[in-house]
Amino acid sequence: MTALKEERLQKLFDDCQQQVLSQIIGPFGLSMAMFEDKNGGNVTTLHNFSRDDDQFVATQNDRQVHAHSQEEYNKKTRDKYELTQTEWDAKRDTKIAAGIDEYTGHTVERNGTIDLPNGNNVAAELDHVVAIKAVHGKKNVQLGLAKVVDGEVDVGAIKKIVNDDNNLALTNKPLNASKWSHDLKEWEDKPKSGGNGESNADYFDVDTERSEAKYETATEHIERSANNALLKKQSFELLQTGAKQAAMMGMRQALGMLLTELVNGLFNEFKVLIKQGIDASKTLFEDIRMRLSKVFDSVIKKVPDALSQMFQGGISGFMSNLLTFLLNGFFSTAKRFVTVIRDGMLGLFRAFKMILFPPEHMTGDQALQEGLKILTTVIVTSVGILLNETVATFMATVPFLKPFADLITPVLIGIMTGLLSAFLAYQIDCLFDRYRHSHNERFMDELMADAKRRDVFANELVTLSESSLGNIENYSKSISLYQSIGVTLGTAGVASAAALASLNNSVRDTDVQVAKSLAMIDFIHESQMEIEDFLNTF
Template sequence: MQPTLTELKEQRLQKLFNDCQQQVIAQIIGPFGLSTAMFEDRNGGNVTTVHNFENAGADYVAEKDQKTYAASREAYDRSKLKDIKQSVKDNLKAPGVDGYTGKQVDPAHLEADHVTALKKIHGTRKNHLAYNTGENLDRLSEVANNTENLVATHREVNNPKRAKDILEFADEVVDGQTQAERLDLDRERMSAAKARSEQYLERTANRAILVKQTGEVLKTGFQQAAQMGLRQALGVLLNELVNGLFNEIKTLIKHGVEQGKTLFDEIRQRLAGVMARVLKKIPDAISQLFQGGLSGFMSNLLTFVLNGFVSTAKRFVTVIREGLIGLFKAFKIILFPPAHLTAEQALQEGLKLLSAVVMSSVGLLLQETVKTFIASVPFLLPVAEILSSALIGTLSGLLSAFIAYQIDCLFDRHGYDERFMDELISGARSGEVFAHGLLELSDSSLRNVGAYNQSIVLYQGIGQAYGSAGRMADATLASLERTVTQTHEQVAKSVATIEYIASSQRDIEDFLGTL
C-alpha cells in the first residue's frame, strides 16, 4: 500500500533529523577536519604556472621556484651571464660574411651579435621559470649564446646596436639617414635572423617548461592522490566510528545498563559492536581510497590548468579539491545508477550530493572570514582555526541536510502526483471501457431498432397480403355462395326433373299395367 502524503512528510522529517547528524559529522571530519590536518593548500596550487609566475605575487609561486621568481625580478647584470665561448666566435667568423649585410668582411673585424639581446632574454620572466635561474644562470646563458641567436657582423653594426632590436635599430635615424642606409643593412637578412632567433628562444623555453611542469604535475598529482585517497578512506571509517559511538551512547542513556551487567561490561560490549561495524566498512574505505586518489590527482591537474589562465587563491584550490570528489560521486550515481536505484532515484541522490558540494564550497570560501572574525577576540585567537572549522562545518552540514530534505520533498510530491495521476488515468481508462460498452450497447440498440423497423415493414407487407387474401377470400366466398345457390337451384330443378321422370315412369307403368 502506497504511503499517504502525510506519512511521507513524517518519514522525511525523521530522515532530516538523522541526516543532520550524518552531514554535520561528515563535514567536520572531512572538508573541515581531515583536510585541514592533511593538506596545506597554497595560492596558485602546487605547480607554478607561467601565468602566475609572470603576473601574480610571490604567494602564487611554489616554494621550489621562489629563488627563480626572485632572480627574474633582479635588475639585469650582464656580468652574471657567461661570456660567449671563443669557439662560438671562431665558428661565426670563419666565413668572413656579415650576417646583416651579406658582404665579405675581414674576419678580424667580425663580432658575434645577440640577435635577441641578453637584456631582453633576461627580462623575459618565462625564461627564468623555464631554466630555473634561481640556482644559476648557466642554462639561460647557454640558450642566449646558442648559434641560433647569434649573427657574425661588423663591429660598426654591433657596437651601436647594443641591446636594441635589430629592426628597430635599422630604422633609427642618424644625421638624416637610417642606420640601414648608413650601414647598408639587408632588411631581408635581418628579418630572417630575428625570426630564427625568436622561434628558437620560444621553442626552447616552451620545451623546458613542458618538461619541468609535466614532472611536477605528475609528482604533486600522485602525492595529492595518495593524501586524498587516505583522507577518504579514513573519513569512511571515522564517520562510522563517530556515528556508532553517538548512537550507542544515546541508546545506553535511553535504556540504561542491561540487568546482570556492570556499566563497564555494557560499555565494552557496545564498543565491540561499534568496532565490528567499523571493520565491515573496510571494503567501502578501500573503494573510497581509489575514488579519492583519482579525484585528488584530477583536482591537482585541474588547479594547474585553471592557473594557466587565472590566479586562484588557496581557498579556491581547496574548493576545487573538495568539490571534485563530490562532483565525481554525484555524476557517477546519476550516469551509472546502482542496480537497487531507478533512474529517478539516482537523480534524486545525485542532486543531494551536488547540493552538499555547493554548501561545502560556500563554507570553505567563508571560513577565512569567520576565522578572521573569531581571531579578533584575543582569548579565542589560539583556537580560531578549530572554532571556524567546527562552526562552518556544522552550518554546512545542517544546510546540506535541509536542502536534501527539500529535494526529497520535491520528489515525494512528484511521486504523489504521479500516483494521483495514475489513479486518474486508471479511472479514465475504466470510464473509457464503460463508455466503449455503452457505445457498443447503443450500436446494438440501434441495430435492434433497425431490425424492428424492418419487422414492422415486413409485418405491414404481411398485413397487406392478409388483406388482399381476405378480400380474395370474400370474393371467393361470395362466388361460392352464388355457386351454392345456383347448385341448389339446379338440384331443385334436377329433383323436380327426377320426380317428373319418376312420375312419368309410374304413369307409363300404370298404363302398361292396364294394357
Template sequence: MDIGLVELRQQRLQKLFDDCQQQVISQVIGPFGLSVAMFEDRNGGNVTTVHNFESDDVDISYVAEKDEGHYEASRSKYDRDNIKQLSKKKKDDLKSSGVDGYTGKSVSPSDLEADHVTSLKTIHNTRKNHLAFETGDGYDRLSAVANSDENLVATHRDVNNPKRAKDIIEFANEEVDGKANRDKLGLKDELMLAAKQRSEQHLGSTANRAILKKQAGELLQTGGKQAALMGLRQSLGLLLTELVNGLFNEFKVLIKAGVEAGKTLFEEIKERLQRVIASVVKKIPAAASQAFQGGVSGFMSNLITFLINNFLSTAKRFVTIIREGLLGLVKAFKMIMFPPKGMTSSEALQEGLKVLTAVVVTSVGFLLQESVATFLKTLPFLIPVADAVSGVLIGIMTGLLSAFLAYQLDNLFARYRYAYDEKLLDAIATDAKLTEKMAGDLVVASEASLSSIAKYRESIKSYEKTGELLGAAGRASQAMASSLAQAVESAKTQVAETKEMISYLDETNALLDDFFGKKATE
C-alpha cells in the same frame, strides 16, 4: 488527519535528524577536519604556471616554493655580468667565416664581432625564460640558451657597437643624420629577418620544451601526492564517520535504556564497543573503494587547478574548493548516469542532486571559513584555536544546511511523485473506461458475428436441400430423357410401320382402281 500521512511525516523528520547527525559528523571530520590537517593548499596550486609567474598582480605565494628564487631573479634588474660571456674559441669560430651575417659582405675577421640577435637584456627581461631555465645565482642554463649558435651572428663592429641591445629590425629602421641605418650600413632585410626568425624560434621552442618537461614532472609528482592524500582522507573519513556515528548511537541508546539486567556497566560498554568496531570493519571494503575514488579526484583536481591557473590566478580557498568539489561532482555524475542496481532513474537523480547540493554548500562554507577565522582572531582568548574553531563551526553549519536542503529535495520529489501518481491513476481510470467501452463494443460485435454465423448455417442447410432437390430433379430429368428416347424409338418404329401400311394401302388402292376401271369398260 490520515494515520498513514502522520507516520510518513514522522519518518521524514526522523530521517532529517539522522541526516543532520551524519552530515555534521562527515563535514567536521572530512572537509573541515582531515583536509585541514592533511593538505596545505596554497595560492596558485602546487605547480607554477607561466601565467602566475609572469603576472605582476599576484604575490609570490602564487609561485611554488621551489620557484621563488627564479621568480625574484626574473624581476631583478638586468645585469650583463650575471650571464656568462662567450668563450674566446666560440668568438674566433664565429668570426672565421669572414662574412657579415647582416650585410652578406666579406669582412676581415679582425673587424667582426659576435652579436646576440635577441639581446641578453631582452632574454633576461622575458620572465618565462627564468621559469623555463630555472635560473639562479649562476644563470648557467639561461647563458647557454642566450649564447647558442641560433642566437649569434658575426657582424662588423660598426653594426654591433651602435646596435647594442636593440632589435635588429628596429635598429635598421633608425635614422642617423636623416639616413636609415639599413641604407647607411648596407643591412639586408632578408638576412636580418632570417636571423631574427631563427633566434626567436629557437629561444621560444627551447623555453616551451623546458617548461613542458618541468611542469609534466611536477604534475606527476604533486598529482600523485594529492591522489595518495585524498585517497587516505576519503578512506579514513568514512571509517571515522562510521566509528563516531556508531559510538554516538550506541551511547545514546545506553543512556536512554540503561544497562541490561544481569550485566555490569563495563560489560555493556564493552559489548556496544564491539558492535561499533564490527560495523567499522564491515566498512573497510567501502573505504577501499572510497580511497580509489579519492585518489582519482585528488589527481584530477591538481591537474584542473593547474589548467585554470594557466589563465586565472586562483586563491588557496578556490584550490580547496576544486579539490573537494570535484569529488562531489564525480559522485553525483556517477549516481545520476550509472544508478546503483535496484534504484530507479528518478531516485538516482534525487540522490545526485543531494550530493550536488552538499558540494555547493561546502564550497560556500570554505569561502566563509577564512572570514569566520579572522573574526574569531579579534577575540584574544580564541587566537590560538581560531582556525580549528572556525572549521568546526563552519562544518556544523554546512552539515545542518546540507541535511535541511536534502530534506527539502526529498519533499519536492515526494510531492512530484504524489502528483505523478494522481495523474497516473486518472490516466488509468480513463483508460479503464475506454477499455470497458471497447469491451462492450466487442461484445456487441461478437453477438452480431454469432448471429451472422447462425444465419450462415441456415443458409448452408437451405443450400444443401436445394442441392438435394436439384439432384433429384437431375435424376428425374435423366429418367424422362431415357423415356423420351424410348418413346422416340417407338414412334420411329410406328412411323415406319405406318409408312409400310400406307404403301400397302396405296398398292391395294391401285389394284382396286385397276379392277374397277376394267369393270367399267366391259
C-alpha cells in the same frame, strides 16, 4: 502521504547527524590537518610567475628565481650570461671562417675585418640576435631554465641557450654597436640616430631577408628551448605533487569514512545505552565492551568501502591538482579556491557518475535525485570553505574567542554546512516526491475519484460473490437430492429387473401349459373323431 512525510523527517534527522559528522571530520577536519593549500596551487604556472609579486609562486626555489627575474638588467646581470673571453673568441673565429656578415651579406675577410660600402674597413663582431636583456626578461626562460643550487640562482642553462650558435650572428662593429640590446626588428625600423631620417636597416645596408631569417631562427631557438624546459619542469612537478595529493586525498577519504562510521556507531550505542539501560545479565564494563565490539565490527565491515573511497579520492586528488594548475594558467586562484577545487572535485565526480551512470538498482529519476543532493553538498561545502577565513577573522575580533578562533571556526562552519546540506537534501527529496506523486490537484482529485470507483466496484464484487456462494449452496442441495433420487431409482430398477425375470418365468411356464393344453385338445378332438367314426359304422 503522512507516513511518507514522517519517514522523510526521520531521514532528515539521521542525515543531519551524518552530514555534520562528515563535514567536521572531512573538509573542516582532516583536510585542514593534512593539506597546506597555497595561493596558485602546488605548481607554479607561467601566468602566476609573470606577476609582479610572488604571492602565487608555489615553491621557495621558484620565489628565488622570480626575485632574480625581477632584477634590473645591468652590467652585473649581463656578466652572469656572458661567456669567457676565450669561449667568445672561439665562437667568433668559427663564424669568421664562414666568411659572411649574417645581417648584411658582406664578405668577412680572413683577418676578421669587413669592408663597408662607404670604404671603411671595420672589425667583425658577434652579436646576440635576441639580446641578453630580452632573454633575461622572458618569464618562460627564467621559470623553465633557471635553477637554485646551494641557495643561489644558477643561470647556466640560460647562458647556454643565449650563447648558442643559433642566437649568435657575425656582423660589423658599427652595426653591432648601434643595435646593442635592442630587438633586431624594432631596431631595423627605427630612424638612424643623428641621421637624415633613413632607417637603421637602410643606413647599415641590412639585408632584411637574411636578417629576418636569422631573427626567426634565433627566436624559435630561444622559445623552443625555454618552453621544452618549462614543460619538462612542470610535468615532473605535476606528477610529483599530483601523486602526493592523490595519496593524501585517498587517505583522507578512507579515514573520513571509517572515523564517521566509528563516531556514528559510538553515538548510537551510547544513545541506546542511555535509553535502555544496562543489561541485567551484564556489568557496566561488560555492556560497554560488548557495544564497543559491535561498533568496531561495523567499522571493519566498512573497510572495503573505505578502500573504494580511497581510490576515488586518489583520482579526484590528482585531477584537482591538475585542474588547479590549468586554471592558474589563465588567472590566479587564492588558496581557499584551491581548497574548493580539491574538495569539490570528488563531489562533482561522484555526482556526475551517479547521474550519467546510474547504479543498477536505481532508475534514472532516482539517480538524478541523488546526484543533485551530492551537488548541493558540494556547493554548500564550497561556500563554507570560502567563508571560513572571514568567520575566523570575525571571531578573532571577540577578545575571549580570539585564542580559540582557529579551532572553533572549522567546527562551527562544519556544523552549519552539514545542517544546511541535510536540509537542502530533504527539500530535494520532497520536491521529487511531489513530482512523482502529485503533479497537480486535478490529478489528486482523479486519484480520489478512481479510488471511490474502485470501492464501489469492490462492493459490487462482494455482493456478487455472496450471491454466487448462495447459488453454490443450492446447487449442493440439488446434487444431494439428485443423488437420493438416483438411489431410489436404482432400487426400483433392481425390483423391476426381478419382476421382469419373474414375468419371463411365468411366460415360459404359461407357454408350456398352453402347449400341453393344445396337445390335450388335439388328443380329445382326435378321440371324438374316432368315436364319431365308430358310431357311424353302426
